[in-house]
Amino acid sequence: MKKRKKSNMEDFKDSESKSVSETVNGSHQFTIKGYSLAKGMGAGKCIQSDIFTVGGYDWAIYFYPDGKNPEDSAMYVSVFIALASEGTDVRALFELTLIDQSGKGKHKVHSHFDRALESGPYTLKYRGSMWGYKRFFRRTTLESSDYIKDDCLIMNCTVGVVRTRLEGPKLSSIPVPPSDMGQNLRALLESEVGCDIMFQVGDETFKAHKLILAARSPVFKAQFFGLVGDPNLDKIVVKDFEPSIFKAMLLFIYTDKLPDVQEIVDSTSMCTSTNMVQHLLAAADLYNLDRLKVLCEAKLCEELNADTVATTLALAEQHHCAQLKAICLKFAATPSNLGGVCSKYYRCKFQR
Known part of the structure; x- marks a missing residue:
């Protein structure tokens, strides 16, 4: 039998490691209102954005309405991105975008990302080092363009900080399954095994477990186990909520997830998703279920x-x-x- 010849890769692969270089990206939008009032401050004078953080470093955008240098002050506006925190030899890629406010999407983009293969990342040596353009845009063209609307100019800055890490071979890998605690607790609720409290809500009844309710809600904890609570209580009449809302709240308590409206109401109900979430937020506030309250707020924002x-x-x-x-x-x-x-x-x- 012929012995299989090793490939070139196999000849050299007694051990291995990998160097991985990648960018940690982040963006900041800088809006300049009252552009016409900013003009005339003089060459080298700038408007600075708020500090923003990308890749563990602070950054700021500097906009020079009369140019960074006196020789360009009559012709161009200048824009720069500066390292605003301590750091040496910080390597990064940049993109400056002037937003077209006409809705046509014809933004003016200066991107260092597109030239990364050609010139590599830009190195900022110390705090205050800058990257940008002295001649970012001719002033007369800018002022007659769709980049200024209602005397307002909007810029978006993206920074990609370069990080390099060394990866060695993984000796083993054991897959970890996702948590099924919520599914198990929901099954416990629906099976009614071990339930020790019943709620009468309108014409419907719901059974639950005092310990689980007390662990999740300070109100239930006080009601069952507080100084004036009754641990022997076995039935509570709830007058302030529709059965569907109370059911949704119970499902959240056991699963830690916002239930789907289709799970709660039947097909003949006129209750909308927004309406149900509004009532559920009120229930969350009453029972001090802070996470449920925030989930309801987020859902209402989506449906606004x-x-x-x-x-x-x-x-x-x-x-x-x-x-x-x-x-x-x-x-x-x-x-x-x-x-x-x-x-x-x-x-x-x-x-x-």
Whole structure:
């Protein structure tokens, strides 16, 4: 039998390692309102963005409305990205994008990423080192373009910090299955095995486990095991919620996930996803289920529109949801949404 000849790769593979270089990317959007008022500050004078962090280093955008150098001040605006934290020989790639505000998507892009194979990353030697363009854009062209709208200019900066790591061979790998705790606890709830408390909600009853409820909700813990609680309590009448909302809250307590509205209500129900989540947020606030409350806020943000913003705003105010309230106010104040919100308001007013 002929002995198989080794390939060139096999001849040299007694051991191995791998050097992996990659970028840690992050972006920052810098908006300059009142561009016309910024002009005339003089060459070398700049407007600085807020500090942002990418790859463990701080960065800032510097915009020079009259150019960085006196010789360019009458002709060009200058834009630079600077290393704003301590560091030596920080290697990075950059991209500066001037946003086209006409909606046509014709952004002006200066990208170092596209030239990485040709010239490699740029090295910033110390804090204050810069990368950018003295002649970023001719001023007269910029001021007559769609990059400025309502005296406002928007830039997006992407930084890719280069990181290199050494990988050795993995001796073994054992796959770890995903957690099934939520599935198991849900099965326990649905089987009613070991249940020691029953809730009467409208015409429906729900059985559960006091210890699990107490572990998840400070309100249930106080009700069952607090100083004035009753550990022998075996039935509670709940008057403030629809059965479907209480069922959804129980499912969250056992699974730690926001349940799907289709799981909770039957096909004949008029209850919408938004309506159910609004009521579920109120239940979460009552029982101090903080994670459920935030999940409901996030879901309501996703479904926010002219028809729901008013009720969602009122709910956010009532239950002290500061982030949700701010998003509702911002949505309603946006010019493109204002017409729909007002139309909905007057329609509701005249239908009463």
